[in-house]
Amino acid sequence: MEGLKKDVIRHVVSSLGSDYASKSAYNYYNALALAVRDRLIDNWIKTQRSYYDEKAKRVYYLSLEYLPGKSLMNNLHCLGIYETARKAMSDLGFSLEDLAEQEWDAGLGNGGLGRLASCFLDSMATLGIPGYGYGIRYDYGIFHQVIEDGKQVEQADNWMRVGNPWAYERGQHLFPVRFFGEVKNWTDEYGRLRHTWTAGDTVLAMPCDMLVPGWDNHHVINMRLWSARSDVEFDLDFFNTGNYLGAVEEKIFDEKISKVLYPSDQIEEGRELRLKQQYFFVTATIQDILRRFRKKHQDMTELPQSVAIQLNDTHPAIAIAELMRILLDEDLLDWEVAWDICVSTFAYTNHTILPEALETWPVSLLERMLPRHMQIIYEINARFLREVERVARSEDCGQLCHRDLDHLKQRVSLIQERPIKSVRMAHLAIIGSHSVNGVAALHTELLKARVFDDFQRLYPQKINNKTNGVTPRRWLWSANQPLSRLIASHIGTGFVRNLDELTQLEPLAADPAFREAWRAAKLENKQRLQAYIKRKLMRELHTEHLFDVHIKRIHEYKRQVLNLLHVVTAYNRLRHGQAADFTPRTVFFGGKAAPSYFMAKRIIHAINAVAATVNADSRVNDKLQVVYLPNYCVSQAERVIPATELSEQISTAGMEASGTGNMKFALNGALTIGTWDGATIEMAQAIGPELLFIFGMREDELVSLRQHGYNPMLYYHGDEELREALDMLRSDAFSPGQHGLFAPLVDNLLHGGDRFFVLADYRQYLGAQQDVGRLYLDQEEWTRRSILNAARMGFFSSDRAISQYAREIWDVAPMAGLQNGKGA
Ligand code: GPQ
Known part of the structure; x- marks a missing residue:
């Protein structure tokens, strides 16, 4: 630790040309990054040389x-000096978390x-x-x-x-x-x-x-x-x-x-x-x-x-x-x-x-x-x-x-x-x-x-x-220390390199004490998100709410609008006093729209408009809240995913090539509400479809619906709640003074052919959301499923994916001496 401290101070002075006594977080972050880079470069040179020597x-x-x-935390963890760095920086008067925030x-x-x-x-x-x-x-x-x-x-x-x-x-x-x-x-x-x-x-x-x-x-x-x-x-x-x-x-x-x-x-x-x-x-x-x-x-x-x-x-x-x-x-x-x-x-x-x-x-x-x-x-x-x-x-x-x-x-x-x-x-x-x-x-x-x-x-x-797969280093170990520490205390740390080892958690799903500890880790992450949202958006989250999260690029095929229709319907039921059994929840949206993608930008506007109305309505806002997370990005995902309880993966079947967010959520113990699409299908197969909330039409069913002539108006006329939600969006219920603001969105569904079958899946989605709400009331069963979800995610490690590429496409082998982890 003393070595690292010395190096940091040296970098503040000689690399950054600053006085080490002036405690600027920006300087200390940079100096720490440089000290970490120093520790990487020797191994980088050795690694590159070994490729050359061994042809x-x-x-x-x-x-x-x-x-x-961001690189700082990940690199500290990979080098095994996270704790050392935390202590060193704390001796120097900084919290490592705050320093990491300095990085763009x-x-x-x-x-x-x-x-x-x-x-x-x-x-x-x-x-x-x-x-x-x-x-x-x-x-x-x-x-x-x-x-x-x-x-x-x-x-x-x-x-x-x-x-x-x-x-x-x-x-x-x-x-x-x-x-x-x-x-x-x-x-x-x-x-x-x-x-x-x-x-x-x-x-x-x-x-x-x-x-x-x-x-x-x-x-x-x-x-x-x-x-x-x-x-x-x-x-x-x-x-x-x-x-x-x-x-x-x-x-x-x-x-x-x-x-x-x-x-x-x-x-x-x-x-x-x-x-x-x-x-x-x-x-x-x-x-x-x-x-x-x-x-x-x-x-x-x-x-x-x-x-x-x-x-x-x-x-x-x-x-x-x-x-x-x-x-x-x-x-x-x-x-x-x-x-x-x-x-x-x-x-x-x-x-x-x-x-x-x-x-x-x-x-x-x-x-x-x-x-x-x-x-x-x-x-x-x-x-x-x-x-x-x-x-x-x-x-x-x-x-x-x-x-x-x-x-x-x-x-x-x-x-x-x-x-x-x-x-x-x-x-x-x-x-x-x-x-x-x-x-x-x-x-x-x-x-x-x-x-x-x-x-x-x-x-x-x-x-x-x-x-596809995702790296367990960033998306479990580094992003979710409370859960990782809990897992490691039962099965060791081998899962970080070999994610299949998570199956060892399966028997623990039946252990009430472990379930309680699992819930405590989730709560800690929810509280951490709460503090972040308070700092950034000056809003108070209810951590006892179900955290329901839809974060990804805004795209019509990803169907943020379907989620929004559920929110509007839930709002209507609560307003009309038809939802005595409603499970309190906070629905989070986040994602960027391509600047030239008119419809996607209008969807963002609609979500925010609905959020403003719902959040301001004292008849409902203790039970339903909507949060738009601005500037969704990798580091925000690292904060939000560990705190999530329900993962929204609701693309039109056949249209999401794979998805990788779906994997990150389940790995962190969220349950999935999703369509039979992309890699969510394989997740359901690995986990057991009954442990997810699968709904909606399948790809081949959509093909035949299309062939037989899909008429969204039939759904509109046939479903009172759907009609009410769409009519509200089209009128100025959420856009007072700006009549017709969201009409393009509704017209696209009703008269534009609803290319992504939002209306066709609406009713089933509502049903699945009802099941979610009901299950959440049974926290023991919810936690059991959450543990089993995570335990069965081993296949979705990017290590497995890369091993397959290496064997089946590239015909390359790992460098000798590295197969078992430690290398020269
Ligand atoms: N994907 Cl073609 C993108 O993020 N950008 C693109 O331009 C194209 C695909 C995604 C795709 O939508 C997801 O389903 C995949 O999981 C992801 O690529 C990685 O394969």
Whole structure:
């Protein structure tokens, strides 16, 4: 402890240039972070050296998004110095919790996809897998959300304004990134046609490394984020021609590439700068991968034995064309050889079946920005379509009927002709990869049967499932110390590394004393949330209420509106005195809406309007409260999830690819009210469906309802309570003076076809909520179920997911000496 204290003081003075006697929490947080980083860097160097010495096969995870959140607490826990740090900082006059609050969340992602990437890095580090995360170091992460007059207002997230003590910026290792320009054709000495791309613009990519430690194993992996730097300052021409200010403008223009994260989630924006971001990040990453590979290898055909590249959705899919370009134009390999290398190296994860999220890029834009890549994509497509034709005409063409060949070719082509001629990035990712995976069992089945059915017939081995998982380090151990300590006192701490050990809790569910202790941990977390809400929102929570929580991005398919209709109905019953047996509850909502997503923003407004009415109504507000949590983010999830009793996972069946929040809640002892969707299905199977509150129509039922003609008006006319709730929303009951404010929301349900079947599931949802309320009155039974939920969540560790990726897709093994935890 004395060592750590000394290091902190030393950093306050010599790294931060401050007086250690002036007790600034900000300085002491930074100094502590630097002292922790010192303890990581040695192991990072050793880890990286061991890969090199052992010629280990490396895994590269390419993702445009990461959501690490805050690093301090997690890193202290991984290093096993949490208690030491707590005592050291308390000696210096600080509470560790308060210091941790000084850190800004690294919010370099939108939601589940980015958070999954961060959980995966944590698991690779813990399992000892030679992994690297690659991404973009956005100057501005996901916007900061404030709620003003009930509406979302976006503020810039200037997360690095005060620097980032965790990152190493490596200004000396710059990689060139080229755009635009033209392609020249030439013939080599064997008479083969060759291509050289001379680019118009060049920008530089600077690596920033963030260290990702494993759990108690001395293994530290790297997350390398690229930041755009202009090459202008090296261009003496500008000075010679006297155009100094022009040079500065160009510099600013170049550095715009990594300025801001696009804040839309599963909605395609199709902006030129976004494509620039994708290529910028991809080419820098591929150059870095090949630089490392070439240190030990000359023969490029050995690449797939040494390197696995995982594409996190299609955002980095241009990597396939980029690797082809390098192999063809720089290494001068033949097409077939280059293509084999590519396919064997790449693998692609799909995260959604929503059509509006499937990426396409206009051919005209690609031709201008990346002319050589567009040529390569055309060539990939031509060869692929010839192969499709060959397979279709062959005897074992199965269901491929060659009468339909033209249609089949149109459907699978990399190029879509309408509405504008564009490249389908998912098709590029599928044919350029040896593995295509979905993120939960149902999702993968839907990929095979619906979205990519043609590809499933063409390549029956390619599509596979890897159900998502979450890291128990952050989402149980670090976020929920009261519960973790209780668990550890009964079964030891092995569950943090091997989550299956939680099954040892099962017999304890029958033990009244353990149940009481389990409830006490929950209450402690509820009280902690209460204190936080009081501080932030100046509101008093009732900790004896059932805490019912719906936190995630705001999206129509996630159906925050269904939850809201339940709240309005509960409000009506209470007002009308029809709810004598109502179980008091507080309903929490939280989540950001894409700034351009009109309906999602209106939903936020509606939730806040209903909240204001309900909370102000003294007839009901001792029994029903609604809280909107502004600026939902990773660190807020860490506070809210441990305090939650009811987890809302109510997406339209078939539409939530997996969900990962669902897992975090159950792991922390919340019971789930949910639809038969995503990974919630597998959770129900692992836990026992009777221990969750499952309701609503299933995916195949919705398909047939749609086919037979779904008429939301029938539900409206057939259900008095539903009608009352919708009429109130449409009238100005919640928006006095602003008549019609929420009409778009209601019209969308009644006259817009209710694409997400809110009305079809309303009545069943109410029934399930009634069951929840009733069960909550029986605290012994509720607690028993809560314990069993957590005990059966072992499968949903990201360690299990990453082990499957490693074995079944990447063909990599953990580093020797690390398999059993402790490493060298
Ligand atoms: N997801 Cl395509 C995102 O968070 N952003 C995206 O752009 C896409 C998917 C989510 C998906 O909605 C969840 O169901 C998954 O659990 C999550 O990805 C991780 O796979």
